[in-house]
Each structure stands twice: as structure tokens, then as C-alpha cells.
Amino acid sequence: xxxxxxxxxxxxxxxxxxxxxxxxxxxxxxxxxxxxxxxxxxxxxxxxxxxxxxxxxxxxxxxxxxxxxxxxxxxxxxxxxxxxxxxxxxxxxxxxxxxxxxxxxxxxxxxxxxxxxxxxxxxxxxxxxxxxxxxxxxxxxxxxxxxxxxxxxxxxxxxxxxxxxxxxxxxxxxxxxxxxxxxxxxxxxxxxxxxxxxxxxxxxxxxxxxxxxxxxxxxxxxxxxxxxxxxxxxxxxxx
Amino acid sequence: xxxxxxxxxxxxxxxxxxxxxxxxxxxxxxxxxxxxxxxxxxxxxxxxxxxxxxxxxxxxxxxxxxxxxxxxxxxxxxxxxxxxxxxxxxxxxxxxxxxxxxxxxxxxxxxxxxxxxxxxxxxxxxxxxxxxxxxxxxxxxxxxxxxxxxxxxxxxxxxxxxxxxxxxxxxxxxxxxxxxxxxxxxxxxxxxxxxxxxxxxxxxxxxxxxxxxxxxxxxxxxxxxxxxxxxxxxxxxxx
DNA sequence: TTATAATGTAATTCG
DNA sequence: CGAATTACATTATT
Numbered sequence: 200x201x202x203x204x205x206x207x208x209x210x211x212x213x214x215x216x217x218x219x220x221x222x223x224x225x226x227x228x229x230x231x232x233x234x235x236x237x238x239x240x241x242x243x244x245x246x247x248x249x250x251x252x253x254x255x256x257x258x259x260x261x262x263x264x265x266x267x268x269x270x271x272x273x274x275x276x277x278x279x280x281x282x283x284x285x286x287x288x289x290x291x292x293x294x295x296x297x298x299x300x301x302x303x304x305x306x307x308x309x310x311x312x313x314x315x316x317x318x319x320x321x322x323x324x325x326x327x328x329x330x331x332x333x334x335x336x337x338x339x340x341x342x343x344x345x346x347x348x349x350x351x352x353x354x355x356x357x358x359x360x361x362x363x364x365x366x367x368x369x370x371x372x373x374x375x376x377x378x379x380x381x382x383x384x385x386x387x388x389x390x391x392x393x394x395x396x397x398x399x400x401x402x403x404x405x406x407x408x409x410x411x412x413x414x415x416x417x418x419x420x421x422x423x424x425x426x427x428x429x430x431x432x433x434x435x436x437x438x
Numbered sequence: 439x440x441x442x443x444x445x446x447x448x449x450x451x452x453x454x455x456x457x458x459x460x461x462x463x464x465x466x467x468x469x470x471x472x473x474x475x476x477x478x479x480x481x482x483x484x485x486x487x488x489x490x491x492x493x494x495x496x497x498x499x500x501x502x503x504x505x506x507x508x509x510x511x512x513x514x515x516x517x518x519x520x521x522x523x524x525x526x527x528x529x530x531x532x533x534x535x536x537x538x539x540x541x542x543x544x545x546x547x548x549x550x551x552x553x554x555x556x557x558x559x560x561x562x563x564x565x566x567x568x569x570x571x572x573x574x575x576x577x578x579x580x581x582x583x584x585x586x587x588x589x590x591x592x593x594x595x596x597x598x599x600x601x602x603x604x605x606x607x608x609x610x611x612x613x614x615x616x617x618x619x620x621x622x623x624x625x626x627x628x629x630x631x632x633x634x635x636x637x638x639x640x641x642x643x644x645x646x647x648x649x650x651x652x653x654x655x656x657x658x659x660x661x662x663x664x665x666x667x668x669x670x671x672x673x674x675x676x677x
Numbered sequence: 678t679t680a681t682a683a684t685g686t687a688a689t690t691c692g
Numbered sequence: 693c694g695a696a697t698t699a700c701a702t703t704a705t706t
Contacts, residue, residue: 260682310553324563324564527694
């Protein structure tokens with residue numbers, strides 16, 4: 200079966216004897232491969248690439264038979280076809296990761312912007328509430344209407360304890376860990392430091408690089424401000 | 439079974455290039471391997487890698503002199519050293535992108551969570567405001583105190599028009615484009631489809647893959663709710 | 678066992 | 693040099 204080992208060896212050996220440093224063998228080219236640009240072996244011709252790309256779009260993981268056919272059509276070894284598809288898939292994947300990063304980044308920024316707006320709005324609401332509260336209390340003080348009842352159907356009673364927070368006590372210390380980022384600028388370029396597996400921290404000369412130290416982030420997370428209040432009626436279902 | 443794998447290259451190369459000690463022993467020697475022969479054609483020895491990695495940590499782009507010295511020490515050609523560093527930098531970079539993605543993802547999720555919480559809080563505040571307003575109006579109706587003045591220092595006057603929104607009119611249609619995501623699950627694995635440059639959409643057999651279609655996102659963005667209101671005193675500076 | 682997907686690595690070419 | 697390629701190797705899976 201499989202008559203392995205393509206002829207390239209011969210070429211490689213020759214090359215080695217000549218004294219070239221690469222012990223790679225591939226340069227060999229049975230058929231055409233007239234590269235438009237230069238005297239290059241390696242590197243498939245534009246036409247070959249075009250066909251391969253076309254096939255890849257249709258099926259990134261073709262059957263052996265199709266690969267064989269492609270090999271015949273393009274004058275390449277079946278092995279080369281197989282390898283090309285493998286590499287192409289790997290390339291596709293890493294490209295995809297980069298694109299995902301950019302998309303996610305965009306959405307992060309948008310969300311952060313919305314978050315900030317919402318925060319401001321929240322602050323506005325809080326201030327309004329504060330004022331209304333004060334105003335209410337003043338009015339109640341002026342009226343001195345029957346000041347001790349616990350029902351919730353009266354005219355001048357405080358209805359604001361049935362299914363919501365106690366505005367005066369719980370609301371003023373909400374935002375605490377939400378105020379960073381928004382200017383993070385995780386530029387996905389110019390990285391290069393902090394190698395793959397081990398975490399390099401001490402020996403880096405400040406070459407910018409590694410953006411997120413993963414500590415400036417993630418300091419917010421727990422803002423469960425509703426959990427211990429008397430909110431039991433799921434008012435947010437209204438929305 | 440065919441005796442495949444030839445590493446004559448390796449042998450030839452070693453003989454040709456140098457004969458420096460320490461190098462290539464594992465090229466000939468099936469050092470404690472499950473697979474006896476057919477070992478590395480390329481692939482530097484663990485020791486070489488170790489030295490290279492160590493140097494890389496210190497400086498990912500060393501001077502020619504240092505590279506030369508490394509070449510001597512490791513029994514490699516200066517060219518090989520240079521290439522190794524180049525490849526190493528490229529690897530480092532793509533690794534970094536992946537890590538950045540994961541970090542960004544985490545932070546996105548955290549921010550989305552915070553955003554949801556904030557939104558709920560906002561809703562709560564809005565409801566409270568509503569109730570207080572109603573209550574206020576009722577009380578004002580009951581009191582029928584001097585009901586037409588525009589100063590802002592009275593007892594039962596409405597103070598809420600000086601530097602804030604008109605609560606009853608502007609507040610109820612705020613959240614409109616903020617209600618998606620939060621369950622996006624951009625799993626950064628298993629991508630592989632949608633090739634690098636062209637966007638493949640029709641011919642994909644549903645192999646999951648490409649996560650964000652970039653359209654489900656980005657539908658929110660403009661929630662400038664404060665711009666046309668009479669807010670001119672930058673109350674958010676208090677925070 | 679073979680085949681192959683997935684991942685990593687050495688080397689080459691081009692800009 | 694960096695980016696993209698090509699070929700090969702290794703490991704895991706089936």
C-alpha cells in the first residue's frame with residue numbers, strides 16, 4: 200500500500216551535500232509550478248492555490264479521493280494536498296480566533312459604554328429619589344397626618360416598603376467595583392512577550408506587550424445588591 | 439510493514455554541518471522511546487530548547503552576537519538560532535492572542551453580569567420613583583397647598599425640575615436595546631469554519647464553528663438619554 | 678493496525 | 693525583521 204516517501208529525498212540529499220543548512224527536503228517539483236514571481240520552488244502557484252482555496256471553501260476536509268483528484272489536476276503529490284488542507288485548517292482556526300477577538304472587543308466596548316450610561320442614569324434616578332424622599336418627608340412633616348399606621352392603602356402612607364428596596368439605606372453604596380476599564384485598550388497587536396507556557400513576570404523589560412495583567416480586571420463581580428433586601432416579588436419581570 | 443521514515447537527512451545534516459558535542463545525540467539514539475527508531479529529523483534536543491527558551495525569556499530579540507554565541511554553545515548554525523527566535527516570537531504572539539481572548543471573554547461576561555444587575559437596580563429605582571411620584575401627587579392633591587408657584591425653596595414645591603430629568607416623561611422608555619447577550623457563550627474553541635478572508639455562510643454544513651455572526655451584537659449603542667434633558671450641572675461628578 | 682485530526686516546529690520566501 | 697507558507701513530526705483518537 201501507500202508507496203510513501205516521495206522523491207524529494209533525492210533533492211534533499213543533493214541539497215545537503217551542497218552544504219545548505221536546511222535539511223528540509225521538499226523542493227522538488229514534478230510538474231509545472233511556474234511561479235510568476237520568482238525562481239521559487241516551494242510555494243504553490245497562484246493557480247494551484249486558487250483551486251485549493253476553492254475546494255477548501257466547499258469542504259475544508261475533503262475525502263481522500265477528492266484529494267487524489269486534486270493532486271492529479273494540480274500536479275502535486277497527494278501528500279502535499281493533504282498537508283495543505285491541514286495547514287489551511289489550522290490557519291483558518293487562528294484567523295477565526297483573531298476575528299473573534301476583535302468582535303468581542305467591539306462588543307465589550309459597546310457594552311462598557313452602555314454600562315457607563317446606565318450608571319449615570321442610575322445616579323440620576325437615585326438623586327431624584329433622594330429629592331423626592333426629602334420632599335415627601337417634609338410634606339409629611341407639614342401635614343402631620345396620622346403618623347402611625349402600617350397598612351398600605353391609606354392616603355399619605357409610605358408605600359415604598361412593600362416590594363422594593365429601602366431607598367435611603369441600601370442604595371447609596373452600590374457602585375464600587377465598576378469604575379475601571381472602559382479605557383482598557385486591549386490592543387491585540389504588539390504582544391510578543393510572556394511566552395506560551397510559563398508566566399514571565401520578572402525579567403521583562405517594559406516592552407509593553409502583554410496587555411491585560413488579569414488583575415486589573417475581575418475586581419468586580421459581586422454586586423448582588425438585591426439579595427438581602429425585601430425584594431420578593433420579582434418586579435423585573437415587568438420588563 | 440514498510441520501513442518508512444528515513445532520517446538520512448538528519449544524519450547527513452549532522453555530518454555535514456558540524457560535529458559539535460551535545461547536539462544530535464537524540465537524533466541517532468532512540469532515547470527511551472516507545473517508538474524505537476524514526477526519531478526526530480528536525481527538532482532540537484531538549485537541552486537546546488531549554489537554553490533557547492531561557493534566552494528567550496530574557497530577551498526575545500537578541501543581538502546577533504548573542505545568537506552567534508548561542509549557536510556555538512548549542513552546536514547550531516547562527517541561521518538556525520535566528521530562525522528559532524523568529525518562530526518563537528510568532529508562536530508567542532498567537533498564544534498571546536488566544537489568552538487575550540479568554541481574558542477579554544471573562545471580563546465581558548463579568549461586565550454583562552454587572553450590567554444586568556445594574557439594569558435591574560435601575561428598574562427598581564424607576565418603580566420607586568414612580569410610586570413616590572404618585573404618592574406625592576396624591577398628597578399634593580390632598581393638601582391643595584398653594585398649587586402654583588415656580589420657585590424652588592418652598593415646602594411642598596416640586597424641586598425635581600432644576601437639574602434632573604422630568605421623571606414621568608423621560609424615564610419609561612430607556613431600556614430598549616440592552617436586552618440581548620449575556621448568554622453569548624462565545625466559546626473560543628471549535629471554530630475552524632469560515633475561512634480567513636471570505637465570509638462563508640451558505641455552504642457550511644452546520645459544524646457549529648464561527649461563533650459571533652457580528653450582527654446579533656452591536657444592536658445597542660445609543661442610549662444618550664441625558665442629552666436632551668435639562669441636565670446641565672454634571673451631577674455625576676459627585677461620585 | 679492504519680488513518681487522520683489537532684497541534685507544534687523548523688525552514689523558506691516575500692515585503 | 694514579521695508574516696505567511698510548506699512540510700514534517702507528535703500525540704490522541706477511532
